[in-house]
Amino acid sequence: MKANSRIRYIDVWRLPHVPVTFGSAIVGRAAYALVILPLFFAVQGSTGSVAAAGLALGLYGLTAALLAPARAHLIDNFGRRRVLLALSSTFGLVLAALALASFADATVPVMVTLAALAGSLAPPIGPTMRVVWSELAREPGSFKKALSLDAVAEELLFLAGPAVAGLALAVITPSAALLVPAFLVIFGTTMFVSTPAVRTAAVPSRLEDESPRERTPRGSLLRDRRFIGVLLPALVAGLISGHYVIAIPAAFPGAQGAAAAGVALGLFAGGSAVGGLVFGTLGIRMNVHSQLLLAAVGLILLSTSTALFSNGILICVTIALAGLFFSPVMILAYFEASNFGGEDKKTQATTWVNTSHNLGGAAGSVAAGFLIQQSSVAASYLTMAVACLLLVGSAALVSTRSPTRLPQPTQTHT
Structure with a gap:
């Protein structure tokens, strides 16, 4: 492998097993980008209720x-192949059941229960792929580049997912559209766990069979305050993206504003993709946690600056820069x-980052709706900024681990 500063994305792509492993994971993960709109319209069409x-x-x-952490726990304890196949099969079957129930105009309790069941069974393909990246991209610098590639792809x-789903719903029913992500998650996951990088992974041994030196601390990762310090910036990222989903449309009222809001949200996602690509090429001489805190502060300040402008173009520019x-x-x-987490909690560790972001997104949307309703869009931005800065400050206080520099392989990668 080339020196750290010269590693390119194409070098990561050319690593053994990467194209088929990452490609199949993308197919499976595409199901999550495609399922939201068909699910919404399937439930609405069946029940006649937007609230439902x-x-x-x-x-x-x-x-x-x-x-998600519970599903990751199963993977870490019983192996990727077995658990992912079981989860993807049942998740796909529940989506098919939702399609059938929608076609039969099922009641609200049936549709809502099936939707909740589908979420509980969603296979953690993304977190698992990130663990696999640590095993495929072992050379210094390549793991950082791999994570950047993964983030941009996501x-x-x-x-693109919602746009494709919207086009599909123009020509097929929501029930039929639900079958597409059902197929993709089963097919993509089956291909993913059949690749050499995943298929040959050993099933985790029971802790009782490990030597004392190989054992990792028992109990939840959340007991480690340093780990909390990693999750808080991810929570902040979720809060800001969730807040944007509500605050941006509120800043562009009316029918024409809906289109402008859609463009603005697309620019945030596009800016994030560009930011991920650029970041992957940088060789920053600073410990990882300091970089994480500074990036979070940059995200907070730029997202908050959106409230300073009333001009649509300037709003879009600041949103793209925040992205x-x-x-x-x-x-x-x-x-x-x-x-x-050591060897027996690798999937759980990366899944907790996902969970923190997702919970932050939900909380950000709820808070934005309440604050805008009770006060104003500007007040919601200011309140969110204060809350997020307090969280980043807390992350700095609770994290006292030794500095780690990028790019380098981590000791727990095998």
């Missing part, structure tokens, strides 16, 4: 986020999280 559709989506997202999936810092925050959080 919103409840179904809320429970889908809530169970997916809250139970941003593009969720940028540049979003992917670096998540990349650094994933990178640092990989240092925690």
